Amino acid sequence: MEIEKDYPDIVVIETLRSQSNFNGVVRYLYKKNYKPVQVYIIQNSGSAEDAEDVFQEVIVTFIELVKLGKFRGESSISTFLFAIGRNVWLNELKKRGRSQLRNEKFEKSRGFVDEDVSKYLVNREMRAQVIELLDKIGETCKKILLAYYYDNLSMKDILQQLDYENEQVVRNKKYKCLKQLEQIFHSRPALANNLKSILAYE
Amino acid sequence: MNDDIDTSLLIQYLDGELPGDLMLELRNRISDNPALQQELERLQNAQMAIKSYGLRKKVGDIHVQMMDELKDHVATKTPVRSMLSKALRVAASIIVLVGLITLYQYYNLSSNNLFEANYKPYEMHESRGEKSFSSLEETFKRHLPQEVIQKFGELQQPSVQDYFFVGNAYLQAHKSSEAVQSFLAMQRKNNENKFHVLEDDSDYYLAMGYLQNNEPCNAFTLFTKIKGDKQHLYHDKIGWLFLYKVKLLCKK
Numbered sequence: 001m002e003i004e005k006d007y008p009d010i011v012v013i014e015t016l017r018s019q020s021n022f023n024g025v026v027r028y029l030y031k032k033n034y035k036p037v038q039v040y041i042i043q044n045s046g047s048a049e050d051a052e053d054v055f056q057e058v059i060v061t062f063i064e065l066v067k068l069g070k071f072r073g074e075s076s077i078s079t080f081l082f083a084i085g086r087n088v089w090l091n092e093l094k095k096r097g098r099s100q101l102r103n104e105k106f107e108k109s110r111g112f113v114d115e116d117v118s119k120y121l122v123n124r125e126m127r128a129q130v131i132e133l134l135d136k137i138g139e140t141c142k143k144i145l146l147a148y149y150y151d152n153l154s155m156k157d158i159l160q161q162l163d164y165e166n167e168q169v170v171r172n173k174k175y176k177c178l179k180q181l182e183q184i185f186h187s188r189p190a191l192a193n194n195l196k197s198i199l200a201y202e
Numbered sequence: 203m204n205d206d207i208d209t210s211l212l213i214q215y216l217d218g219e220l221p222g223d224l225m226l227e228l229r230n231r232i233s234d235n236p237a238l239q240q241e242l243e244r245l246q247n248a249q250m251a252i253k254s255y256g257l258r259k260k261v262g263d264i265h266v267q268m269m270d271e272l273k274d275h276v277a278t279k280t281p282v283r284s285m286l287s288k289a290l291r292v293a294a295s296i297i298v299l300v301g302l303i304t305l306y307q308y309y310n311l312s313s314n315n316l317f318e319a320n321y322k323p324y325e326m327h328e329s330r331g332e333k334s335f336s337s338l339e340e341t342f343k344r345h346l347p348q349e350v351i352q353k354f355g356e357l358q359q360p361s362v363q364d365y366f367f368v369g370n371a372y373l374q375a376h377k378s379s380e381a382v383q384s385f386l387a388m389q390r391k392n393n394e395n396k397f398h399v400l401e402d403d404s405d406y407y408l409a410m411g412y413l414q415n416n417e418p419c420n421a422f423t424l425f426t427k428i429k430g431d432k433q434h435l436y437h438d439k440i441g442w443l444f445l446y447k448v449k450l451l452c453k454k
Contacts, residue, residue, distance in 0.1 A: 023264055030268040056265045060258055127254075134255040142255075149249050150256025179209055181248040182241065192244060199250040 009077045016066045019152075029059060033078055037085035046089060054092070058084045070201055126198050129191060133184050141177035148174055212242050216249060313421075313451055317414040320444060324370045324407060338364055347371035351380075362391045362399040370407055378415035385411055402428075402435035418451035 007015070007028050015025040037058060038051035046054075058081055065071045071080065134142060143162060147153045155167040164170045185192040214220045215228050232238045326335075326343045338357070341349045350371035354364055369384030385408035392399055409424035425448055429440040 022260070026261060026264045027268060030264070030272070034268070034272060052265070052269055056261060059265070060254075060261050063257060063261065064254065130251050131255055131258060134251060145252045146256045146259070149252045150260075175210060175213060178213055178245065178248055181251065182209075182244045185244040185247055192247060195247045195251065196243070199247070199254055 009073065012077055013066055013071065013073070016063050026059060026063075029062075029077070029081070030055070033058075033081045036078075036082055040082070040086060041089050044089065045093065050089070050092070054085055054088050057088050061088075064199075065201060068201060126191075126194060130195065130198065133181065133188075133191075136184060137177055137180050140173070141180065144170065144174050145177050145181070208238060209241065209245075212238070212245055216242070216245055307447075308450060308454075311447060311451060311454070313413050313416040313418050316444075316447055316451065317410060321373070321410055321414070323374050324367075324403065336361075336364070338367055342367045342371060345374075347374040351375065351377075362388050362395075362397055365391065366400045366404055366407075369404075369411065373407065373411055373414060376414070378411055381411040382408065382415050382417075405434070406436040406439065413448070418448055418454075422448045422452045 007025060012025050012029070015021050034055050037055050041051040041054055042048065061084055062071065062081055144158060147158045147161060155170050159167050159170050162170065164173070185195065211220065211228055215225060220228065232242060326339065335343065338350055338353045341353055350368055354360060354368035357364060365384050365388035369381045369388060372381035372384055385404050388404050389408070391397070392401060405424055405428055409421045409428070412421035412424065425440050425445055428434045428436050429445055431437060
């Protein structure tokens with residue numbers, strides 16, 4: 001295994017915001033923080049697979065919070081990630097109906113980081129529904145929309161990647177794809193109502 | 203539902219592509235038009251959903267790699283642990299085995315066994331030139347211990363050498379008590395006359411006599427003296443393991 005660079009917290013935050021060396025920093029977060037979360041979950045009625053799922057959720061949640069400026073650095077990243085992991089797992093246990101005693105114990109021992117984190121946590125199933133929606137718009141639409149809105153590529157770059165005739169064709173395609181997604185939300189008002197609070201951690 | 207032109211404007215507005223005057227005009231229309239507000243919100247949600255999806259996809263790709271790596275890391279560590287624990291198990295087995303062998307040897311260790319395993323009868327060396335041997339010595343040389351004992355009994359004034367050879371004859375004849383007495387008598391004679399006849403030989407064979415006579419503590423004292431004296435003729439004949447076994451017998 002290669003030796004991973006050690007990133008100070010401030011560098012992790014800046015890197016996640018700017019997206020430069022995103023992979024390196026995320027790998028670093030995995031190497032540094034996965035084990036404690038895994039141990040906690042396994043020691044609390046979870047499996048290795050549970051730990052893997054939860055940690056992925058932990059990392060995504062953390063990055064989104066950083067990008068939204070909601071991680072204020074009042075605790076170390078490691079402490080914060082562990083607190084997210086603990087909250088996600090206890091919510092999962094609650095859902096499975098096996099955590100009454102453990103949850104009472106946790107509530108008594110929780111610190112300010114846990115309280116800070118718990119308000120950001122949302123229903124994982126709701127998030128999963130959002131992902132399912134994206135799967136409904138087709139691969140081409142996903143590629144264009146991801147290239148433009150996630151990778152921040154220009155129309156010129158997307159044109160080169162996806163081999164369309166010209167930029168206007170790409171632009172029209174992007175318009176149709178986004179409209180298609182908007183229409184899906186229009187047809188599912190209940191989901192749409194919760195979506196903003198889910199994705200904006202509000 | 204708003205028309206395609208409005209949707210296009212809303213998207214351009216969200217993407218930051220709308221020129222300043224058009225942007226202001228659209229903002230005014232949005233604030234007065236709930237349908238436009240709702241569509242704008244749904245488009246914002248769509249964009250956020252895409253960003254969230256993109257992030258999950260990217261983290262998901264890294265996640266798969268990292269889980270493999272972290273598992274590999276554990277897997278590559280495991281053989282080391284396994285090899286180490288295997289080596290420890292082997293070492294522990296050897297220790298247990300050695301312990302058992304030692305225990306077995308301890309319980310089976312006896313003065314007589316140790317004597318039989320280590321005793322070599324005294325051999326008379328051939329001398330260059332003429333040398334006269336007494337009748338008893340000649341008999342001893344011919345490995346006839348009983349005859350040596352018999353002849354010794356017939357002697358009126360046995361010499362220091364005679365005591366030594368009869369002592370050895372007693373050892374060969376498994377008459378340990380008599381052997382010890384003969385060697386002690388020989389040493390007394392040496393001391394009385396300030397002789398040093400066969401002095402080192404008598405130390406060794408007296409010690410062997412003690413061993414055969416089941417007096418390991420006396421034997422240990424003598425063997426320790428021989429081992430501690432590098433000039434002693436029998437120094438090299440006493441091994442540490444042999445000495446340890448005699449000590450064990452003494453403590454038994």
